[in-house]
Amino acid sequence: MNNLLKRTTESITSLPGIGHKSAVRIAYHLLKRRGDEFQSFIQSLIDFRENTEFCPICGSLKDKGIPCEFCDNPARDKTRICVVEQPTDVYVIENTRDYHGLYHVLMGVLSPLEGVGPEDIRIRELMERVEKSDHLEEIIIATNPDIEGNATAHYLHEVFRDRATVTRIASGLGIGSQLDYADTGVVSQAFRSRISMG
Ligand SMILES: [Zn+2]
Numbered sequence: 001m002n003n004l005l006k007r008t009t010e011s012i013t014s015l016p017g018i019g020h021k022s023a024v025r026i027a028y029h030l031l032k033r034r035g036d037e038f039q040s041f042i043q044s045l046i047d048f049r050e051n052t053e054f055c056p057i058c059g060s061l062k063d064k065g066i067p068c069e070f071c072d073n074p075a076r077d078k079t080r081i082c083v084v085e086q087p088t089d090v091y092v093i094e095n096t097r098d099y100h101g102l103y104h105v106l107m108g109v110l111s112p113l114e115g116v117g118p119e120d121i122r123i124r125e126l127m128e129r130v131e132k133s134d135h136l137e138e139i140i141i142a143t144n145p146d147i148e149g150n151a152t153a154h155y156l157h158e159v160f161r162d163r164a165t166v167t168r169i170a171s172g173l174g175i176g177s178q179l180d181y182a183d184t185g186v187v188s189q190a191f192r193s194r195i196s197m198g
Pocket residue numbers: 055056057058059060068069070071072
């Protein structure tokens with residue numbers, strides 16, 4: 001393998017979920033693409049990277065300089081906040097079209113083994129939002145149904161149980177399945193049959 005191909009495939013395999021074989025195929029595909037198509041592909045990555053930011057309130061992705069489609073949208077139901085691990089989880093739930101409330105992205109989960117404590121993810125920001133909210137009735141915890149996701153859900157329940165009804169989406173997603181890979185139907189069902197954590 002020539003040096004440039006080697007370097008390119010190494011860069012591509014650094015992306016999540018892409019092994020060596022796929023990387024070689026992608027590199028070869030990029031080489032064959034028409035010049036203008038390739039430029040437009042690269043430009044879309046540059047634009048995405050330079051003009052995307054996290055909403056300072058909910059943590060979801062948004063275009064720089066424009067209002068958040070959730071926090072700044074008067075049509076969203078302000079009585080509910082759905083708590084998720086990653087910004088991409090927001091789109092999985094949005095795809096179900098069942099939920100019209102607000103979101104809060106934690107940017108991770110509690111993980112004592114990896115030294116991730118409450119101060120390392122966006123729990124303080126959630127506490128501040130909950131404190132300031134006049135309308136909040138329900139906090140829906142949609143962290144993944146694995147050990148860390150469950151531990152995070154229990155922690156949040158302890159913190160917020162006196163302030164709102166804390167519900168957990170039904171763990172119909174299966175052990176080890178990630179929220180961002182589950183089908184829309186499964187997520188929709190898990191969301192509708194969410195249960196109060198007590
Ligand atoms: Zn927002």
